[in-house]
Amino acid sequence: MSTLDKPVIIGRSSSHFTRIARLFAAELHVDHSFQAVRDLLSKDPADYGGNPALRIPVLKTSRGVWFGALNASRELWRQSNPRPRVVWPEALDVPLLANMQELTLQAMATEVTLVMEKMAGAGEGTPHALKLRESLLNMMAWLEENASAALATLPPERDLSYLEVTLFCLVTHLEFRDVLPTAPYQTLNRFCQQFAKRPSASGTDFRFDT
Numbered sequence: 162m163s164t165l166d167k168p169v170i171i172g173r174s175s176s177h178f179t180r181i182a183r184l185f186a187a188e189l190h191v192d193h194s195f196q197a198v199r200d201l202l203s204k205d206p207a208d209y210g211g212n213p214a215l216r217i218p219v220l221k222t223s224r225g226v227w228f229g230a231l232n233a234s235r236e237l238w239r240q241s242n243p244r245p246r247v248v249w250p251e252a253l254d255v256p257l258l259a260n261m262q263e264l265t266l267q268a269m270a271t272e273v274t275l276v277m278e279k280m281a282g283a284g285e286g287t288p289h290a291l292k293l294r295e296s297l298l299n300m301m302a303w304l305e306e307n308a309s310a311a312l313a314t315l316p317p318e319r320d321l322s323y324l325e326v327t328l329f330c331l332v333t334h335l336e337f338r339d340v341l342p343t344a345p346y347q348t349l350n351r352f353c354q355q356f357a358k359r360p361s362a363s364g365t366d367f368r369f370d371t
């Protein structure tokens with residue numbers, strides 16, 4: 162089988178956005194391979210599967226190249242058979258759920274900036290880094306306060322939702338990268354403990370690619 166017959170996820174095993182795509186591939190039982198991006202400070206789009214944004218994940222399939230975790234997850238879903246019932250972000254049509262998804266993704270993006278700035282040597286004490294940390298703490302407090310009600314509002318007949326996958330990847334990554342102590346977020350931790358029982362979650366544990 163050529164690589165294009167079999168989807169390729171391009172990313173890093175330590176990246177929370179990449180884990181979204183890896184987790185969907187596992188949930189959907191889509192046979193795929195994984196290509197690790199060696200240097201996240203590279204400025205060559207070719208190192209990111211051609212993504213001009215210089216970001217991961219990217220999914221390569223026989224149909225083309227898909228930039229970003231949501232595009233990758235949807236395409237993996239389209240390739241799956243049978244197709245499980247997935248609740249995608251556009252179905253979250255009440256403020257509680259829509260805001261939960263927005264803040265989960267924003268917290269992930271904010272964490273990326275904090276980690277990348279640190280990796281690039283800018284330090285953690287710049288005015289912008291301090292503001293980002295404050296914003297991240299605010300978002301985490303909001304997510305903790307609203308998680309129970311939001312998760313209970315998701316359609317019960319679903320197999321999976323993008324919201325749950327992203328929330329799991331966010332909280333577990335904060336701990337993995339030691340960005341924030343996560344112990345105070347009891348509701349979010351309870352959710353993660355439950356979600357971690359899925360083979361797709363335990364099979365995609367964060368680790369640093371060598």
Ligand SMILES: N[C@@H](CCC(=O)N[C@@H](CS)C(=O)NCC(=O)O)C(=O)O
Nearest residue numbers: 176177178216217218229230273277
């Ligand atoms: N909108 C993108 C964001 C992806 C993203 O920010 N990925 C991080 C890794 S977790 C990245 O590529 N960081 C490199 C950088 O910030 O330069 C998605 O949803 O997939």
